[in-house]
Amino acid sequence: MRSYDQYCSMARALDRVGDRWTLLIVRELLTQGPCRFSDLRRGLPGIASNLLADRLREMESAALVTRYDRPPPVAATLIDLTERGRDLGGVVRELVRWGAPLMLEPPGDDEFRMHWFALPLRYLCRDRAPEEPAVVVRLGDLHDGCDIVAEQGRIDVHPCSPDRRPDATVTAPPEVLVQLFTGQVTAQAEGLVVDGSTAALERVLP
Amino acid sequence: MRSYDQYCSMARALDRVGDRWTLLIVRELLTQGPCRFSDLRRGLPGIASNLLADRLREMESAALVTRYDRPPPVAATLIDLTERGRDLGGVVRELVRWGAPLMLEPPGDDEFRMHWFALPLRYLCRDRAPEEPAVVVRLGDLHDGCDIVAEQGRIDVHPCSPDRRPDATVTAPPEVLVQLFTGQVTAQAEGLVVDGSTAALERVLP
DNA sequence: CTGGATCCGGGAAGATACTG
DNA sequence: CAGTATCTTCCCGGATCCAG
Numbered sequence: 001m002r003s004y005d006q007y008c009s010m011a012r013a014l015d016r017v018g019d020r021w022t023l024l025i026v027r028e029l030l031t032q033g034p035c036r037f038s039d040l041r042r043g044l045p046g047i048a049s050n051l052l053a054d055r056l057r058e059m060e061s062a063a064l065v066t067r068y069d070r071p072p073p074v075a076a077t078l079i080d081l082t083e084r085g086r087d088l089g090g091v092v093r094e095l096v097r098w099g100a101p102l103m104l105e106p107p108g109d110d111e112f113r114m115h116w117f118a119l120p121l122r123y124l125c126r127d128r129a130p131e132e133p134a135v136v137v138r139l140g141d142l143h144d145g146c147d148i149v150a151e152q153g154r155i156d157v158h159p160c161s162p163d164r165r166p167d168a169t170v171t172a173p174p175e176v177l178v179q180l181f182t183g184q185v186t187a188q189a190e191g192l193v194v195d196g197s198t199a200a201l202e203r204v205l206p
Numbered sequence: 207m208r209s210y211d212q213y214c215s216m217a218r219a220l221d222r223v224g225d226r227w228t229l230l231i232v233r234e235l236l237t238q239g240p241c242r243f244s245d246l247r248r249g250l251p252g253i254a255s256n257l258l259a260d261r262l263r264e265m266e267s268a269a270l271v272t273r274y275d276r277p278p279p280v281a282a283t284l285i286d287l288t289e290r291g292r293d294l295g296g297v298v299r300e301l302v303r304w305g306a307p308l309m310l311e312p313p314g315d316d317e318f319r320m321h322w323f324a325l326p327l328r329y330l331c332r333d334r335a336p337e338e339p340a341v342v343v344r345l346g347d348l349h350d351g352c353d354i355v356a357e358q359g360r361i362d363v364h365p366c367s368p369d370r371r372p373d374a375t376v377t378a379p380p381e382v383l384v385q386l387f388t389g390q391v392t393a394q395a396e397g398l399v400v401d402g403s404t405a406a407l408e409r410v411l412p
Numbered sequence: 413c414t415g416g417a418t419c420c421g422g423g424a425a426g427a428t429a430c431t432g
Numbered sequence: 433c434a435g436t437a438t439c440t441t442c443c444c445g446g447a448t449c450c451a452g
Contacts, residue, residue, distance in 0.1 A: 005315065010298060020224065024216070046210060077433090088304060094296040094297040097296065103218065226444070244414060428440105
């Protein structure tokens with residue numbers, strides 16, 4: 001992107017992250033952790049591969065991401081946020097918050113990935129039973145999903161981990177999940193399937 | 207801007223405000239209040255007039271800004287943020303915060319407007335004498351500047367108002383102001399001129 | 413002067429094919 | 433898997449012009 005050439009904190013920030021796709025790449029790395037090139041492509045439907053390569057180069061020279069090699073047997077080049085890149089969490093959070101009302105408009109032909117949902121879940125969910133033992137509510141599956149962990153009044157949202165045994169696994173069309181976590185429908189809603197403990201799900205609902 | 211076509215809160219937010227110049231127009235209206243077309247041009251050096259007209263049309267149909275006519279004798283069409291547009295304050299604040307370290311790099315040939323400084327001042331300044339009567343510190347002038355009001359422990363930053371009589375008026379090159387309000391130099395620094403009460407200035411410094 | 417509209421060139425973004 | 437190469441499209445920037 002061309003610079004705005006303004007001696008202004010915000011203009012200079014946008015010089016670094018205002019390019020198309022850049023902040024969505026940050027979203028992917030914030031929600032998914034270190035990713036391979038093809039992981040990013042899967043999480044960014046619609047991006048051209050050359051554009052993703054361009055952006056990653058730019059973000060690397062702006063010190064927002066780093067590359068490192070994971071040793072064999074699962075050798076791969078991983079891309080991760082630097083500390084400076086992770087500091088964009090505040091910007092991402094506010095964009096997610098401001099955009100939340102736009103999710104009431106139905107998805108139509110829009111693409112959907114379950115892990116995109118991890119960001120709003122962090123402030124939508126509540127632990128309504130802080131005294132009880134921790135529970136894990138899984139949305140989606142290991143391939144694309146997230147685990148909501150409620151423990152001692154705190155809510156954490158992570159990518160699905162094979163090590164965690166979820167107390168409840170929720171399956172539903174994306175717009176129903178939006179309604180569920182914004183309190184417009186209950187855990188018994190049409191089109192919503194809870195595998196496991198419904199109580200665990202209800203514990204984290206707002 | 208082309209839509210990302212993703213059912214994701216952040217992607218949908220960026221569909222509305224991810225266009226070049228859009229968030230800087232929000233910056234102008236947040237710091238300056240209602241503006242005429244030409245006020246916006248002055249605060250957005252580098253923008254082409256057709257592009258500004260395009261953006262304003264898009265933002266109006268996205269209900270981020272409204273137009274209204276101020277009656278004679280000072281007849282003019284004013285542009286202002288809607289409530290929804292003002293809600294972008296959080297996004298703007300986080301971008302300003304993230305971009306703050308980039309201001310240590312000198313301005314070079316970058317344009318500068320004093321009122322851009324109003325945004326970071328809101329969280330950089332402190333009222334270090336909450337018991338004392340209110341003071342007003344002015345940066346720049348009526349044409350382009352801002353008033354820092356310290357009152358009862360609170361800090362407010364507004365566009366300069368002809369009604370307010372500043373206790374101190376500060377004049378300095380932009381990079382010196384950055385150093386001053388980030389605590390790297392004192393009110394006695396080289397290149398810095400305080401007209402009025404130095405104590406008033408020191409009251410609001412971090 | 414203000415508030416644009418119009419035209420045009422360059423460059424970024426997008427689509428697709430291909431490669432080590 | 434992790435990109436590169438190429439071509440097309442269209443957004444942005446710059447200049448100019450114009451009506452009220």
